[in-house]
Amino acid sequence: xxxxxxxxxxxGRLPVYLRALQQLSEKGILTTxxxxxxxxxxxxxxxxxxxxxxxxxxxxxxxxYSIPFLIERLRDILKVDRVWEVVIIGMGDIGHALAxxxxxxxxxxxxxxxxxxxxAKIGQKAGDYEVFDTATLGERVKQSKIKIAMxxxxxxxxxEMTDHLVKAGIKAILNYAPISLNVPRGVHVQYIDPVTHLQxxxxxxx
Amino acid sequence: xxxxxxxxxxxGRLPVYLRALQQLSEKGILTTxxxxxxxxxxxxxxxxxxxxxxxxxxxxxxxxYSIPFLIERLRDILKVDRVWEVVIIGMGDIGHALAxxxxxxxxxxxxxxxxxxxxAKIGQKAGDYEVFDTATLGERVKQSKIKIAMxxxxxxxxxEMTDHLVKAGIKAILNYAPISLNVPRGVHVQYIDPVTHLQxxxxxxx
DNA sequence: AGGACTTGTGCCTATTTGTACAAAATTTCC
DNA sequence: GGAAATTTTGTACAAATAGGCACAAGTCCT
Numbered sequence: 001x002x003x004x005x006x007x008x009x010x011x012g013r014l015p016v017y018l019r020a021l022q023q024l025s026e027k028g029i030l031t032t033x034x035x036x037x038x039x040x041x042x043x044x045x046x047x048x049x050x051x052x053x054x055x056x057x058x059x060x061x062x063x064x065y066s067i068p069f070l071i072e073r074l075r076d077i078l079k080v081d082r083v084w085e086v087v088i089i090g091m092g093d094i095g096h097a098l099a100x101x102x103x104x105x106x107x108x109x110x111x112x113x114x115x116x117x118x119x120a121k122i123g124q125k126a127g128d129y130e131v132f133d134t135a136t137l138g139e140r141v142k143q144s145k146i147k148i149a150m151x152x153x154x155x156x157x158x159x160e161m162t163d164h165l166v167k168a169g170i171k172a173i174l175n176y177a178p179i180s181l182n183v184p185r186g187v188h189v190q191y192i193d194p195v196t197h198l199q200x201x202x203x204x205x206x
Numbered sequence: 207x208x209x210x211x212x213x214x215x216x217x218g219r220l221p222v223y224l225r226a227l228q229q230l231s232e233k234g235i236l237t238t239x240x241x242x243x244x245x246x247x248x249x250x251x252x253x254x255x256x257x258x259x260x261x262x263x264x265x266x267x268x269x270x271y272s273i274p275f276l277i278e279r280l281r282d283i284l285k286v287d288r289v290w291e292v293v294i295i296g297m298g299d300i301g302h303a304l305a306x307x308x309x310x311x312x313x314x315x316x317x318x319x320x321x322x323x324x325x326a327k328i329g330q331k332a333g334d335y336e337v338f339d340t341a342t343l344g345e346r347v348k349q350s351k352i353k354i355a356m357x358x359x360x361x362x363x364x365x366e367m368t369d370h371l372v373k374a375g376i377k378a379i380l381n382y383a384p385i386s387l388n389v390p391r392g393v394h395v396q397y398i399d400p401v402t403h404l405q406x407x408x409x410x411x412x
Numbered sequence: 413a414g415g416a417c418t419t420g421t422g423c424c425t426a427t428t429t430g431t432a433c434a435a436a437a438t439t440t441c442c
Numbered sequence: 443g444g445a446a447a448t449t450t451t452g453t454a455c456a457a458a459t460a461g462g463c464a465c466a467a468g469t470c471c472t
Contacts, residue, residue: 007427015405020386023361033450041386045450046430053452061451062437079408086404093303098400100299103384107401108408147411148404155229172407174400178309180226180247188410190403194304194380195313197396198292198354199221201378202285202314204394205353213459239418251418252462259420267419268469 010051011078016041017048018074022107025067033064080108085146087170089134089161090153091116091126094176098150099127112146117157134161141168148172155179216257217284222247223254224280228313231273239270286314291352293376295340295367296359297322297332300382304356305333318352323363340367347374354378361385 020040024032034045034052041048052058052065058073059065075081086109088095099114114126117134124131132140141149149170153161158177165173166187175181178193226246230238240251240258247254258264258271264279265271281287292315294301305320320332323340330337338346347355355376359367364383371379372393381387384399 009428011409012406014409015402016386018405019384019399019402023385035450040388042388044430046432047428049451050429050453057452059451060437061435062439062449064450077409078405079411080405084404084408084411093306094300097299097303101400103401107405109401109404148407150400171411172404174403174407178225179229180222182246182248188407190407192398192400192403193225194307194356194398195309195315196221196225197380197398198290198315198378199224199284199286199313200218201354201380201394201396202290203217203220203283205285205290205377215460241418250462252464253460255419256421256461263420265419266469267467268417268471270418 006054010054013043013047013051014074014078017051018071018078018080021067021071021074025071030067031064032067034059036064075108078108082108083110084108084148085110085112085144086148086150087112087137087141087146088114088150088152089116089137089165090151090176091118091121091131092152092154095150095152096126098152099129109148112144113140134164137161138164138168141165141170145169148174150174150176151181152176212260216260219249219257220280220284223257224277224284224286227273227277227280231277236273237270238273240265242270281314284314288314289316290314290354291316291318291350292354292356293318293343293347293352294320294356294358295322295343295371296357296382297324297327297337298358298360301356301358302332304358305335315354318350319346340370343367344370344374347371347376351375354380356380356382357387358382 017037020037034048038045038048055073055077058070088098088111091114095114099111104111113132114129115132115134115137116122121131122133147170149165151158151161151173155177158175158179159181162173162181162183166183171186172188173181174190174192176192178195181189183189223243226243240254244251244254261279261283264276294304294317297320301320305317310317319338320335321338321340321343322328327337328339353376355371357364357367357379361383364385365387368379368387368389372389378394379387380396380398382398384401387395389395
């Protein structure tokens with residue numbers, strides 16, 4: 001409803017809402033309620049209503065939310081109403097898997113270039129991409145004004161590559177290396193480490 | 207200090223602490239402080255002290271924390287002082303990458319079996335593993351009493367596979383499919399979807 | 413002995429979540 | 443056809459949770 005500062009915890013839930021909405025949309029469903037959405041996602045209906053109402057009154061009493069409209073609003077809010085170009089650093093198994101993944105294009109992202117430092121890989125194909133030398137990373141990223149990187153290098157070189165990326169103007173890093181990255185303010189990092197995710201669950205097992 | 211209920215948000219930070227400590231340990235460093243740890247991870251020192259103090263008085267004033275001791279305590283708390291057997295469902299690119307990843311064994315996990323439903327893959331090798339038919343998943347998982355699964359199948363079959371896994375006694379699922387899973391109480395799910403992670407960051411970009 | 417560090421925690425503040433209800437829209441049922 | 447029941451939102455208020463500050467009390471080093 002207002003342009004106040006939105007808590008990051010709410011921002012983190014919006015992509016999940018969006019994903020569920022697009023899934024409903026693909027089934028041809030046109031409206032939903034906070035109740036239904038909450039059951040799909042596993043979040044309370046009140047929380048969903050409150051999160052969404054931070055940005056405007058998108059629902060209608062008695063009816064719920066128009067799915068196409070809410071998708072449009074969320075894509076706008078999250079700035080994925082456009083296509084973001086992304087680079088991948090590191091063409092190991094994971095980088096390769098990401099390069100071949102077809103789930104990016106219809107959700108706001110396009111892989112533009114991929115890099116590795118292994119001479120045996122440079123110049124070869126990974127998915128549809130020619131693998132570039134990481135030595136050329138700074139210049140290529142700067143020139144193309146790309147803001148987002150996926151980092152799939154070994155932990156030992158992750159910080160070094162991060163420094164290069166930051167210097168080249170990257171503002172968002174999706175880090176697959178099992179290490180905490182040090183970045184200046186204004187650069188965002190998200191972590192994907194299967195082991196930390198698993199360890200978070202073992203606490204609750206017998 | 208007490209055996210109260212520990213908030214999940216704290217549990218979620220412990221694996222990150224553990225990872226940083228093991229990294230320091232590999233460098234041969236024997237002690238650290240909440241200050242130093244906080245700078246590495248990007249969390250306030252007070253929060254780290256408070257989190258750790260939930261489980262006991264592991265530090266020493268003036269000195270900080272013994273890294274080997276704190277690692278031991280965290281591994282105990284998170285129950286990764288043992289080795290958990292894990293199955294992977296889905297031998298696409300990501301499942302294959304996980305099957306070949308060598309970062310599990312020294313952090314508490316061991317991949318025991320891998321599955322796919324594609325006749326062209328069943329019986330073949332994926333990493334060091336023979337790919338089993340998902341049709342045999344229920345029986346094999348039940349028999350080996352495995353509690354943890356990594357789910358790397360397409361979104362369209364993720365819920366169906368989840369139901370099989372739950373029925374077979376799986377209590378923790380690391381889900382790579384871009385879909386929210388419906389599971390009964392007592393079954394834990396962690397989500398890894400690169401797109402939702404990316405979308406969480408685009409909000410902050412220009 | 414004194415100074416520099418560092419923990420664990422009490423207290424306070426901020427953030428986050430839950431509850432409940434008026435108001436609006438739709439559906440049901442006579 | 444219209445009244446009553448049902449559904450659902452958005453929000454005010456309350457409760458619960460999480461995080462920051464600051465300091466007494468140890469510990470180490472010189």
